Amino acid sequence: DRGRWYGAFLGDHLVGDLGLFTFDGCARYQMVETHPDYRRQGIARHLMYFAAHDFMAGGDADELLIVGEEASRAAQI
Numbered sequence: 001d002r003g004r005w006y007g008a009f010l011g012d013h014l015v016g017d018l019g020l021f022t023f024d025g026c027a028r029y030q031m032v033e034t035h036p037d038y039r040r041q042g043i044a045r046h047l048m049y050f051a052a053h054d055f056m057a058g059g060d061a062d063e064l065l066i067v068g069e070e071a072s073r074a075a076q077i
Helices: 043-057
Strands: 003-010 013-023 026-034 063-065
Touching (some): 003 043, 013 043, 043 063
Antiparallel strands (some): 003 013
């Protein structure tokens, strides 16, 4: 009951997915993935935005946290 998984689909094909999990009012992204054939098209960014909006609208968290290494792709998003 502490999280949700979200997916981005093109037809029946899953092209991106992530989890959002909460602890003490803070939500943290988990396992943000994009299928290699669909990378660098903004899918992860859009999915993160949608998931955050949906998660926060449900009152599941008060703030979001993204953890990534400074030079990683996650930090660029």
